[in-house]
Amino acid sequence: MVFIIWLRLHLKKSFDRIRNENLKKNALTAIPFWIASVITGLIAVLYTKLFVAAENLTGYLIGNHSWLLFILMPLCFLTAWLLVKQMAPYAKGSGIPQVMAAIQISGPRNGEKVNKFLSLRIILVKVASSLVMALGGGAIGREGPTIQIAASIFKMVYQVLPKWWPKISKRNMLVTGAAAGLAAAFNTPLGGIVFAIEELTKTHFSYFKTAIFSSVIIAGLSAQALLGPYLYLGYPKIDSLSPYVFLGVLLVAVISGLLGSSMSKLILAIFAWKAKFKFTYNHVLYVAGCAIIMAGIAVFIDTGVLGSGKELMQTTLFTSAKYSAWYTPILRITGPLLSFTTGSSGGIFAPALAAGASVGSLVSGWFRLSDANSNLLILAGMVGFLTGVTRSPFTSVILVLEMTDRHSVIFHLILAGMVASLVSIIIDKHSLYDHLKVQYIKEIESHEEIEELPDEEKDVPVEKDRDKE
Structure with missing residues (x-):
């Protein structure tokens, strides 16, 4: 009888210990996603305000001194292009193909290659070049750039984790970052989740659904905290529709x-x-x-x-x-x-x-x-x-x-x-x-050999080795 009581107490303590360790591990695993999501939301808001201000200034010039466009636009277009060409070639365009390429080549030994697509330099050049283009009246959006910016933020948070931290899949970090970026840019949390599933990954969603849900929510709430709840467009009248x-x-x-x-x-x-x-x-x-x-x-x-x-x-x-x-x-x-x-x-x-x-x-x-x-x-x-x-x-x-x-x-x-x-x-x-993603990967491959994750490893939620680029 004494032995049975002792055994029960011992098993209960062991169970509690296991449960606490799992809870601690899950919490530590989630923290990097949460931190990166808050940063993403804040930067998305700042980027939005700067982008809108640039467009408004262009609108003012058009309304009052339209002839200035023949000076302003060439100057802005050339400056925006030179910023990208000289400082970060892969900051060009929308940024979504670059994120797709980074996800595809995110193997343990491809840290330097991924850095060409996602980094602090990319963020700074992306913001500067797109704002100059917006000031010059360029027909561009800020949503694609926000996705590349967010994926870069998530990658940088991943890189600074200490070696003792529970292992996290870099690929899942990048996918989640892109989803959080879209959610913060459009204020569309479901859109961010569907975008991650449909466009960015073939990985089983169950492997990182908690991370992506929580990151999208946190990034969106961080943006809403400063911008307030809003719809990207509004409530158009949709009633009394014709059956045809x-x-x-x-x-x-x-x-x-x-x-x-x-x-x-x-x-x-x-x-x-x-x-x-x-x-x-x-x-x-x-x-x-x-x-x-x-x-x-x-x-x-x-x-x-x-x-x-x-x-x-x-x-x-x-x-x-x-x-x-x-x-x-x-x-x-x-x-x-x-x-x-x-x-x-x-x-x-x-x-x-x-x-x-x-x-x-x-x-x-x-x-x-x-x-x-x-x-x-x-x-x-x-x-x-x-x-x-x-x-x-x-x-x-x-x-x-x-x-x-x-x-x-x-x-x-x-x-x-x-x-x-x-x-x-x-x-x-x-x-x-898809075309641009393939083109970017070929450009990188022409310089250095790329290690892509095998298909069987792409569905594994944990990387064997977190590379410190």
Whole structure:
């Protein structure tokens, strides 16, 4: 009897010890994610405020001294390009392909290679170059850059962990950082989670679902603490829809999906053409030429070619100016095409959404639809065009739903995303991000050998060795 009592007490103590050790380990494992998430939220807010201030200053100059664009835009475009070229070549573009490449090559011996895509230098150059582009009226967004910035923050937090810290998968840190960055940029937590699953990883979600949920929530709450709760766009009127409006959704999805994929194909073609430039002055002429063309369009045709396009989305969704001119989609494609191919920093998420909104607005004008039906087609266009660029229909749908809080039309938007995804294959089987990711990895491989994680190791949540770059 005494032996049984002793055995029970001993087993209870052992169980408590094991439970406490597991609790301690789980807590220590979660802390790096939480710290990185708070930093991500704070930096995302600061970056947002600076980006908006740059766009507002450009708007002031356009309204009062439009002729200054012919000086300001070439100066800003060239400065933004030079910052990237001289200081951090892989800070160019949106940043999402760089994050995808870093995740793919995040093997134990690839620390220096990953540093080329994600680092403090990347953050500083990314912010500086994109802000200069925004000041110059470039048709860029801040969402893609925020994702690369967030992944860099998570990587740096990972690197400073002491050797005795419980092992954490670097790959999971990078994926979670990217998701937290998207959530903080758009204030769309579900969008960040779906983006991580659909776009960034094939790893079993169960391995890091706690980390990604908590990081997305913390990053979003940190941003909201300073910006307050907000929707990226607002609450468009969606009621009394026609029972036949799904036909318009199908039409918009086909057009926007094809246009989004075509714009991506053109961007890749321009990059391939630019790669043949032998001298620096060729690049200088190209960047300056893009700036002057955009300035000319803005001054003599329509200022809608400039900026991220958020103003166009808000105008078509929340004012009586529902119907865009026939040339508006052309402008909203031309702006990102010229801005993105300069080689400076800047995202394509928001410009793609704006281009899609212009398509939906144009089609609704063809049939003189009511405000509610027009708004639905505008949202469908946003989903369709973004899907054409990214080939991530569910991410596109969730982002638009969370930006507008219009969950009653979820089935219409899923239809738009799936149709756009299918028709986009006609232009290209792969997304713009996939092509750029492969290109970046090949560039790195041309200099040094890359160790990619074998497929069987990619599903393992713990790395055998945390490299200290």
